[in-house]
Amino acid sequence: xxxxxxxxxxxxxxxxxxxxxxxxxxxxxGLTPRARVARDQLGWLNEASVRIGTTLDLxxxxxxxxxxxxxxxxxxxxxxxxxxxxxxxxGERPSGSGRSVKRAMAVASIxxxxxxxxxxxxxxxxxxxxxxxxxxxAMATGRPVLVxxxxxxxxxxxxxxxxxxxxxxxxxxxxxxxxxxxxxGVLLGAADFVRVGSRPGFTEADLALATQLASKAAVxxxxxxxxxxxxxxxxxxxxxxxxxxxxxxxGLGVTSRYTPTADPLGVGGDWFDVAPLPGGRTALVVxxxxxxxxxxxxxxxxxRAVTRTLLALDMTPERMLARLDLAARDLAEDQVATCLCxxxxxxxxxxxxxxxxxxxxxxxxxxxxxxxxxxxxxAPIGAGVIPYDxxxxxxxxxxxxxxxxxxxxxxxxxxxDVQLARLRSRASGMGPAELDACALSDLAPDGxxxxxxxxxxxxxxxxxxxxxxxxxxxxxxxxxxxxxxxKLVREQLDIWHLGDLADVTELVVSELxxxxxxxxxxxxxxxxxxxxxxxxxxxxxxxxxxxIQHTSLDDxxxxxxxxxxxxxxxxxxxxxxxxxxxxxxxxxx
Numbered sequence: 302x303x304x305x306x307x308x309x310x311x312x313x314x315x316x317x318x319x320x321x322x323x324x325x326x327x328x329x330x331g332l333t334p335r336a337r338v339a340r341d342q343l344g345w346l347n348e349a350s351v352r353i354g355t356t357l358d359l360x361x362x363x364x365x366x367x368x369x370x371x372x373x374x375x376x377x378x379x380x381x382x383x384x385x386x387x388x389x390x391x392g393e394r395p396s397g398s399g400r401s402v403k404r405a406m407a408v409a410s411i412x413x414x415x416x417x418x419x420x421x422x423x424x425x426x427x428x429x430x431x432x433x434x435x436x437x438x439a440m441a442t443g444r445p446v447l448v449x450x451x452x453x454x455x456x457x458x459x460x461x462x463x464x465x466x467x468x469x470x471x472x473x474x475x476x477x478x479x480x481x482x483x484x485x486g487v488l489l490g491a492a493d494f495v496r497v498g499s500r501p502g503f504t505e506a507d508l509a510l511a512t513q514l515a516s517k518a519a520v521x522x523x524x525x526x527x528x529x530x531x532x533x534x535x536x537x538x539x540x541x542x543x544x545x546x547x548x549x550x551x552g553l554g555v556t557s558r559y560t561p562t563a564d565p566l567g568v569g570g571d572w573f574d575v576a577p578l579p580g581g582r583t584a585l586v587v588x589x590x591x592x593x594x595x596x597x598x599x600x601x602x603x604x605r606a607v608t609r610t611l612l613a614l615d616m617t618p619e620r621m622l623a624r625l626d627l628a629a630r631d632l633a634e635d636q637v638a639t640c641l642c643x644x645x646x647x648x649x650x651x652x653x654x655x656x657x658x659x660x661x662x663x664x665x666x667x668x669x670x671x672x673x674x675x676x677x678x679x680a681p682i683g684a685g686v687i688p689y690d691x692x693x694x695x696x697x698x699x700x701x702x703x704x705x706x707x708x709x710x711x712x713x714x715x716x717x718d719v720q721l722a723r724l725r726s727r728a729s730g731m732g733p734a735e736l737d738a739c740a741l742s743d744l745a746p747d748g749x750x751x752x753x754x755x756x757x758x759x760x761x762x763x764x765x766x767x768x769x770x771x772x773x774x775x776x777x778x779x780x781x782x783x784x785x786x787x788k789l790v791r792e793q794l795d796i797w798h799l800g801d802l803a804d805v806t807e808l809v810v811s812e813l814x815x816x817x818x819x820x821x822x823x824x825x826x827x828x829x830x831x832x833x834x835x836x837x838x839x840x841x842x843x844x845x846x847x848x849i850q851h852t853s854l855d856d857x858x859x860x861x862x863x864x865x866x867x868x869x870x871x872x873x874x875x876x877x878x879x880x881x882x883x884x885x886x887x888x889x890x
Contacts, residue, residue, distance in 0.1 A: 354521030357528040363406035366518040375494030377410040382490035417472040448477040449502040476502035480515040484523035542602040551581040552647030554761040558739035570597035581830040588640040589706040600636040615875035618642040618655040619689040629683035637683040667699030671729035708755030778823035783814040812861035817841035842880035
């Protein structure tokens with residue numbers, strides 16, 4: 302039966318344990334005292350395999366070694382590692398003078414001894430001393446040092462300074478043992494041990510025991526070193542794949558922050574981008590690859606590069622994500638990622654948002670109220686489920702749109718709704734300066750150490766541009782549109798004191814309006830934006846995007862876009878829900 306307890310089986314287990322204990326006791330009684338000591342030492346060393354190296358953290362592993370040695374082997378223990386090892390280098394070979402820079406990693410002692418000795422604090426760096434010490438000898442030769450009874454003149458070789466030597470004498474330290482930490486032929490550092498009071502001094506047997514312990518521990522320290530170095534390489538790669546500076550964008554102030562995880566296993570995968578688009582628009586993108594490590598970091602670089610390429614083609618956000626999904630399917634690693642894209646238009650202070658399985662953006666208004674923007678959630682990138690739907694929202698001046706990855710809110714103990722509610726509550730209680738500073742640590746879940754990396758992007762809107770920055774006009778839907786557009790452009794350029802650009806700009810706007818009349822049904826709006834460059838836009842309802850054509854000497858038309866291509870820095874077109882926009886951009890001399 303499902304709930305029945307097998308009492309007979311439990312009795313058999315207890316009886317087996319009793320038999321094993323009686324057999325062990327019988328075997329023990331037949332051992333000589335020396336054999337019993339050897340057995341105890343072997344058991345102690347076997348226990349070290351369980352107690353040391355429980356993590357891949359250098360500090361933790363070093364402290365586990367020191368703690369394990371006290372009081373079984375020594376009254377005090379300290380572990381020092383070479384600074385070169387901590388900096389990710391390959392370590393050193395036992396040779397030379399042994400005058401290497403070391404860093405204190407761990408200290409352990411019986412009650413009261415550490416206060417008397419005042420050893421180097423964990424994390425302190427000790428530069429090499431001019432006089433020879435037992436540490437420098439061990440680093441030079443790679444051999445352990447045993448001082449069974451410290452003589453009056455030997456304290457200066459045990460301690461690096463005269464004051465430290467005096468403290469050793471006063472504390473009653475009488476025996477010293479130092480063992481280098483060597484793994485795979487690489488010198489990593491050393492562990493030194495002391496005994497005090499009436500306890501017998503170290504013997505050759507203690508030296509052999511400490512050497513075996515150090516040999517085991519050195520492997521764990523080296524594993525932690527190699528893992529830490531790999532993690533640092535991945536973290537450095539991840540940071541290098543992210544934007545190093547945020548471009549200036551019309552009507553929008555953008556700040557960002559990337560925070561790596563406290564967990565070494567969580568590095569790699571989160572990314573963001575800020576891309577200026579034609580017409581003064583700005584694309585904000587955040588993404589999260591659903592894995593970690595080097596493969597995730599590499600996928601991050603690929604997805605960001607593809608995203609920037611697609612945005613440069615002036616695609617709408619939903620088409621961009623669909624194309625990104627197709628590109629992600631071709632990745633050898635078969636990676637899946639969430640992504641959120643928001644395109645800001647300064648003409649009307651609006652965002653067009655599209656989500657591929659990503660957490661919702663948070664909108665914080667100027668009065669401090671915060672709410673999540675309801676964006677249609679599509680399938681993650683790489684899942685192969687398209688298309689995506691967009692949502693367009695207009696935000697008031699002074700608002701801040703917060704985009705983030707799930708590492709900002711992730712918790713092992715709480716539901717996602719609780720985490721989102723906490724994020725909204727904390728964001729509403731923060732001032733604009735705090736939000737703009739992307740205070741990620743202030744938004745972390747209560748009592749949780751961050752176990753996943755996080756990206757936060759804050760976009761502060763300055764309201765719709767008008768007057769000196771951007772002008773928007775409706776054009777007549779007939780042949781007078783070109784003349785009206787030239788007149789509007791010249792007058793505005795005079796106001797901006799850019800009359801030297803008027804001739805070229807008039808020619809450009811005439812060609813754009815002419816194309817709209819001929820191929821787009823009729824021109825819609827004319828937009829003139831002054832930012833780092835001068836941008837002219839004309840919209841229409843035609844479905845076909847323009848392209849430069851090959852023309853012969855006998856052709857009467859088809860050269861308009863060729864002229865624009867020669868006169869402007871760049872030009873392009875993009876589809877809209879009602880048609881398309883054709884734009885051209887000039888440098889401001």
